[in-house]
Amino acid sequence: MTADAGVSAPAEAPPSASSPTSSTPRRARGAAAAAGVVLVGLVVLSAIGLRIADDGAVAAALPPATPHIGRFVVECAYSHSGPNDPIVHPGHTGMSHLHDFFGNVSTDATSTAESLAAADTTCFIAQDKASYWAPALYDGDERIVPTSSDAYYRAAPGVDPTAVEPFPFGLKAIAGDATSAETPPLHVVGWACGRNRNFSTEVPTCTPQKPLTMHVFFPDCWDGTSIDSVDHKQHLAYSTAGTCGRTHPVHVPQLEFAVQWPFWGDPANLRLASGPLTTAHADFFNAWDPERLAVEVEHCIGLDAVCGVPSF
DSSP: OOOOOOOBOOOOOOOOOOOOOOOOTTSOOSHHHHHOOOOOOOOOOTTSOOOBOTTSOBOOEEOOSSTTOOEEEEEEEEEEEESOOTTTSTTOTTOSOOEEEEEBTTOSTTOOHHHHHTSOBOBSSTTOOOEEEEEOEEETTEEEOOOEEEEEEEOOTTOOGGGOOOOOTTOEEEEEOTTOOSOOOTTTEEEEETTOOOOBSSOOOBBTTBOEEEEEEOOOEEOSSOSOOTTSOTTEEOOBTTBOOTTSOEEOOEEEEEEEOSOOBOOTTEEETTBSGGGOEEEEEOOOOHHHHHHHIIIIIITTOEESSSOO
């Protein structure tokens, strides 16, 4: 069963007491070997001019070949892991199951939007100080250390890209359900090999050339007021047929967060730190530089341009 995209998740389950061990030989240890990304310089045509990435490389932006394909992509290397969650268990160190963190290098249980904004990042765009995280993956009792992640920002299917507004600074979001016993639908979580867009609700058998990837889709409608809520989900909702409802009228980017692991072969013994694979989820804590995020949303999503690499 396959599909191609964009609900918010309940608060996460209590922590799991698993600890990391080294990978088996069938899993590549180097980040580059798993799903290496080559940052390619491309020229942005007419409407938005040339975009230069922070390390001097030219970020990609191509004219759309089909309606509403505008998006920007940020590659963020794996940063660190810890039993912390500044959204579900803020201020309580060690209370969460083990998470793998990407982007902001300082994320811990005490993180705030302001502390994240003052820290460094593993992301290709230096002004993306956001923190992205997901539960650690295990093959039986063996920890699989992730290689990298890609954050895709786009208008959700059917949404007018010119209506999309940047995420508010400090927004907290969870997608997927860390307590679920049911397989999440494809518009929330999809599994794939490499950068294949043929998502499955079940973990596929991947190869060394195209190792395992998990894609998590966040809600794209905001209530326009709150950056968090009691269950960390009520302030956000998914659009329906390109429309945001009365209670969540503001269109924000649909964030697709993809985590790559150096794993291939039989997935029968895979599990997450949060529990079985049905508990797949991801978290997002926005600490982007507001001006830079606004530029990305306007020039890429709003002008229907493909910005950044890799591109699906």
